[in-house]
Amino acid sequence: MSHAAVIELRDVYKSYQLGAHSVHALQGVDLAVQRGELLALTGPSGSGKSTILNLCGLIDQADAGDVLLNGTDIRHLNETQRTLQRRDTIGFIFQSFNLVPVMTVAENVDYPLFLTGVPLAERRERVAAQLKAVGLHEHAEHLPDALSGGQRQRVAIARALIKRPSLVIADEPTASLDSHTADQVLDLMRERGHAEGAAFVIASHDDRLTRRSDRIVSLLDGRLQ
Ligand SMILES: Nc1ncnc2c1ncn2[C@@H]1O[C@H](COP(=O)(O)OP(=O)(O)OP(=O)(O)O)[C@@H](O)[C@H]1O
Ligand SMILES: [Mg+2]
Structure with a gap:
């Protein structure tokens, strides 16, 4: 089981x-994606x-064929178990960042841990470490509004990784960013994904992404090329 793909x-x-x-x-x-x-x-x-990402993220279900998350066929999970997997095992990064505007940067990153009932002292430590890793520790108490687009996406990366997911799904994560910022965000995703051993599945039209990925999969009319 330990050699199972993260998502297949x-x-x-x-x-x-x-x-x-x-x-x-x-x-x-x-398609099979391995750890890291x-x-x-x-x-x-x-x-x-996006259809593939929705299946990998357990947001939607396939009509036919198998979807396995860490070796478990998701058809064997009930709705509650699927929700828990989505909460605990999978991180999501969106084009529009999806940060909570009335929460500080630290609170946004903390939120997934708060939801899972991690003790406060441990949460503080993990949030500080994640914010440091994405270079935003000095912005911990700021609201998302005070940040640039690239900084907001770095918050989203920290939030996605805080629960130590095995899989991170990102749909067009650089589409709202200028090209220099997109470079930095993609470098950071790659570095942080490798450091944490999380598999990243990123959908993008962006050539910058293909230069930074470990593997490229190309789709045409619902089939892999
Ligand atoms: N909820 C939906 N209802 C009906 N058709 C849909 C729905 N979602 C996607 N589709 C269709 O399924 C096909 C695949 O869509 P999908 O969103 O996966 O493409 P995509 O590669 O992500 O495109 P884009 O680059 O524009 O984001 C398209 O023909 C789309 O119109
Ligand atoms: Mg899409």
């Missing part, structure tokens, strides 16, 4: 119903990147 899709199909019409978003996708690996998911708009 086996011959996965997913369609969406649009009125009378079916959109075949994924058509037989096989940074995988870039590329492909034109509508090729199925």
